[in-house]
Amino acid sequence: MSELKMEKKHFLSGDEAVAYAVKLCKPDVIAAYPITPQTVIVEKISEFVAAKEMDCQYLHVESEHSAMAASMGASLMGSRTFTATSSQGLLYMCEMLHYVSGSRFPIVMVNANRTVAAPWNIYGDHRDSLSQRDSGWIQIYVENAQEALDATIQAYKIAENSCVSLPVMVNLDGFVLTHTYELVDIPNQEMVDEFLPSFTTTNKLDFNNPKSLCFSASPEWQTEFRYQQYEAMEAAKKIINKADEEFGKIFGRYYGGMIEEYRCADADYALVAMGSVAGTTRLVVDKLREEGKKVGLVKLRSYRPFPKEYFQKLGRRVKAVGVIDRDISFGYEGAVYSDVKGALFHPGAQVKTINFIAGLSGRDITKEYLTEMYQKLEAIDKGQNIAEVQFTGLRWT
Amino acid sequence: MKPKVVREYKFPQTKEEMPFGPGSEAGVLIDVNSGWRTLMPIIDYGKCNKCLICWIFCPDGVISKENPQLEIDYDYCKGCGICAYECPKKAIAMVKEGEKVE
Numbered sequence: 001m002s003e004l005k006m007e008k009k010h011f012l013s014g015d016e017a018v019a020y021a022v023k024l025c026k027p028d029v030i031a032a033y034p035i036t037p038q039t040v041i042v043e044k045i046s047e048f049v050a051a052k053e054m055d056c057q058y059l060h061v062e063s064e065h066s067a068m069a070a071s072m073g074a075s076l077m078g079s080r081t082f083t084a085t086s087s088q089g090l091l092y093m094c095e096m097l098h099y100v101s102g103s104r105f106p107i108v109m110v111n112a113n114r115t116v117a118a119p120w121n122i123y124g125d126h127r128d129s130l131s132q133r134d135s136g137w138i139q140i141y142v143e144n145a146q147e148a149l150d151a152t153i154q155a156y157k158i159a160e161n162s163c164v165s166l167p168v169m170v171n172l173d174g175f176v177l178t179h180t181y182e183l184v185d186i187p188n189q190e191m192v193d194e195f196l197p198s199f200t201t202t203n204k205l206d207f208n209n210p211k212s213l214c215f216s217a218s219p220e221w222q223t224e225f226r227y228q229q230y231e232a233m234e235a236a237k238k239i240i241n242k243a244d245e246e247f248g249k250i251f252g253r254y255y256g257g258m259i260e261e262y263r264c265a266d267a268d269y270a271l272v273a274m275g276s277v278a279g280t281t282r283l284v285v286d287k288l289r290e291e292g293k294k295v296g297l298v299k300l301r302s303y304r305p306f307p308k309e310y311f312q313k314l315g316r317r318v319k320a321v322g323v324i325d326r327d328i329s330f331g332y333e334g335a336v337y338s339d340v341k342g343a344l345f346h347p348g349a350q351v352k353t354i355n356f357i358a359g360l361s362g363r364d365i366t367k368e369y370l371t372e373m374y375q376k377l378e379a380i381d382k383g384q385n386i387a388e389v390q391f392t393g394l395r396w397t
Numbered sequence: 398m399k400p401k402v403v404r405e406y407k408f409p410q411t412k413e414e415m416p417f418g419p420g421s422e423a424g425v426l427i428d429v430n431s432g433w434r435t436l437m438p439i440i441d442y443g444k445c446n447k448c449l450i451c452w453i454f455c456p457d458g459v460i461s462k463e464n465p466q467l468e469i470d471y472d473y474c475k476g477c478g479i480c481a482y483e484c485p486k487k488a489i490a491m492v493k494e495g496e497k498v499e
Contacts, residue, residue: 104418165417203417210423217419224409225419 014177019044021152029074038112064089068096075105078204087114101136106159114174123362124174125326258302267296315349358392434476436491444488451480
């Protein structure tokens with residue numbers, strides 16, 4: 001990190017870090033509706049607006065559905081737009097999520113991951129955002145408050161790229177990230193301006209060039225529009241990696257784009273994790289490496305688009321892969337596991353796999369649990385029969 | 398009053414001609430809507446006194462008052478029947494599409 005960068009360290013929660021990122025991105029319109037554990041984001045932003053540190057329209061809407069509808073309306077006027085939500089709120093805006101992605105509006109939203117009722121609970125897991133897998137949004141998962149800040153800035157760069165023009169959802173774990181404090185670098189405005197130019201688009205309403213937007217498409221044409229979304233999402237794979245590289249050059253922090261590998265080069269056993277648990281897993285990997293175990297971590301940052309090509313290669317070089325899902329798709333297995341497994345078993349792969357359902361509704365994924373997961377990967381590799389879907393820390397079966 | 402047609406819509410022939418997402422130049426009418434209609438309104442000019450109630454109520458603005466007699470644009474009338482319902486002179490009949498009109 002160059003000393004010339006002159007970033008300032010602040011003691012911030014994940015939510016506050018996101019608010020600072022949004023401020024630096026200079027959105028024109030913010031639609032806000034509160035929900036725990038996201039509320040601090042829009043509260044902090046409202047303070048910036050009240051203090052005239054931000055020049056934007058701050059809309060108090062009456063629901064999350066309206067928040068996304070208002071964001072879409074703002075975006076179709078060519079505005080850079082931000083909103084944030086969580087859990088039930090995300091589900092309530094579900095209909096509009098599809099409208100936004102299908103109409104190709106590059107809105108950035110931060111979702112504070114929280115489980116969905118019932119049983120009702122405000123704590124973190126990925127059941128909210130994973131249930132919106134097919135909404136056509138890019139989904140990025142972050143590990144800590146610094147990454148939440150950086151990924152939010154990167155999200156605009158990705159979303160507004162003309163080859164992509166898709167909305168981006170940045171996901172940070174409820175409470176574990178949103179409400180815990182850590183030292184965070186807040187980049188200076190000039191550097192962010194250099195990384196993120198002002199938003200221009202032709203996909204907007206314009207008095208001089210009147211348009212109809214968000215129209216219907218008959219069965220004869222719907223497929224072609226869906227193919228456009230498919231292609232944009234495929235293009236986003238490169239853009240996500242490129243945005244991370246460009247970001248790293250300016251700010252000195254690299255996250256690996258879609259994937260970050262940690263001590264995987266010669267690993268026999270790899271755990272795939274999304275979000276904050278990646279941090280704990282690093283410690284466990286270090287500990288097990290000291291004991292001579294060849295273990296590694298694959299931190300999955302981009303869930304959609306999904307880095308299929310990476311896992312196809314991983315399947316040929318490791319012996320066993322475990323996937324931590326803070327989610328369960330009842331009737332099958334964890335959603336992330338299904339995707340990873342589908343890519344791993346590319347022709348030529350002999351890899352064995354286990355799905356660890358863990359961290360549901362804010363239950364801790366401890367170092368002990370993670371150590372146990374690596375032990376199970378080794379056991380299955382050595383021929384032991386282990387059920388494919390493991391509920392970590394389950395009291396009884 | 399007939400909707401103003403900026404131009405006839407030319408469907409994309411190549412991938413490059415596809416609009417970027419579901420949007421396009423405004424004022425382009427891709428198709429007339431008459432195919433939706435089951436019942437068509439027929440004005441009995443013997444009863445019509447041109448009070449313009451139907452002209453006001455027509456949700457699609459397809460009744461024109463420029464000529465001596467009111468005229469319905471059957472390309473865009475979708476046959477909702479509001480004009481017939483509102484007409485105080487009962488001068489508009491809703492006739493099943495395809496049935497011969499005297």
